[in-house]
Amino acid sequence: MVDEIVNNPATDNAETRRTTRTAALLSPEDRLREAIVTGRFQPSERLIESDVARELGVGRSAVRTALARLEHEGLVEHERHRGARVRLVGAREAVEILETRAVLEGLAARHAASNASPEDIEDLKAILAEMRRRLDAGDLLAASDQNAVLHGRILELAAHATAVRLIATLKSQLVRFQYRTILLPGRSEHSFGEHDAIVQAIAAHDPDAAERAMRTHLSHVAEALRGHQA
């Protein structure tokens, strides 16, 4: 889930800027988020409420609440009486976020190791096997999808609402770093081995090992990311 930081960008995207409210299916918040994520608003660009409202074809209050939420998600920053602008998370902060995710997902893995039922473990192994198959088939992107599935499943098993929530918000802040590090040469085999170790630790109901494995895995991802864009 970090090997490929991907929030599906609500793929519709195709010209919904009619001022008529025909396309009011998405909430203003989602529309605005999507506009930021897909880069229709440049980083550090000022988001004037009235302009955005006209652009999206909604009222100013809707934009205001949307901005408030996006601020909490870390997508925009806000100064009183000076307005909002889209936040640019630099490489430095990206590393911070990955570190934080590492400890949080480590915690999740720990709980998963405690909670996992035999069926859960079979599930995880099946996901891993599918990842193996796709790797052998040379389809790195498909394998990366499986990667996301695995991490998601572990979070479910953790049954730790607090950690899951925080991880989700952290993820959203990294939308601009949609690298699939698994695509880097040699990374895919490393990644598979790390995931294997995680699953094995969970299967063995060894919380310490599970946390350790998850953290080393994510730190390697962070490292790969760092090297990739340094």
Add this chain to the structure above:
Amino acid sequence: MVDEIVNNPATDNAETRRTTRTAALLSPEDRLREAIVTGRFQPSERLIESDVARELGVGRSAVRTALARLEHEGLVEHERHRGARVRLVGAREAVEILETRAVLEGLAARHAASNASPEDIEDLKAILAEMRRRLDAGDLLAASDQNAVLHGRILELAAHATAVRLIATLKSQLVRFQYRTILLPGRSEHSFGEHDAIVQAIAAHDPDAAERAMRTHLSHVAEALRGHQA
């Protein structure tokens, strides 16, 4: 900083409900937060925007934005078209939050160990010494204050904005659990020893030891809390 989960409750509190906007010094958000924290609104009580607006003597939109923020802070929960109610964090969730804080503060301690300058280390030792003095004087509350100072200082040293931010929001969710576990019999000495270990690890620039020490410290706090209210 966990031994005494205390957000100073903006002690003014004294009847500021005049509809006249005389007492508009606090932002609506702060007023509402304070009202919830101090228990003027019962847990699970419905927060009807218009009522709250009248109660606080502000407009409905102000209340709306305040509610949105408090929702993100975890103080209220919100369902579309069904309104907001003050969120009750049960013991189970409190434990979750403490666990999460433990790993996050562990991360912070790790960074603090890497970053700390000689002066920083002297600082920490001074705080610790002051804590020792106050403990010897038998003033547990004062010692608990020093405890908060120490944790805060470590967070500063960590220079890890992401972790600090998450920890702050987690803290605010625990406002209802304002126990000072240090007041429990025997806990104070334990607590001092744990803090001592943390400072020593930071002084030795040993990130692993610092994280470990912080996590064991906080897990003991969680344990004490659990036992205290079980």
Add this chain to the structure above:
DNA sequence: CTCCCCACGATGGTTGACGAGATTGTCAAC
């Protein structure tokens, strides 16, 4: 050319109104 002041721009907040979704209560049919 520099500096200060003020008008303008934008936000924060208010009021009033309207529609949508949800809940509740009533009433009729079985």
Add this chain to the structure above:
DNA sequence: GTTGACAATCTCGTCAACCATCGTGGGGAG
């Protein structure tokens, strides 16, 4: 008496128009 449909009500979500406040930049005074 119970049940189901329908209507009234409640509350939120949004819009529109408005005013007060704060920042900022440009123009006038020196």
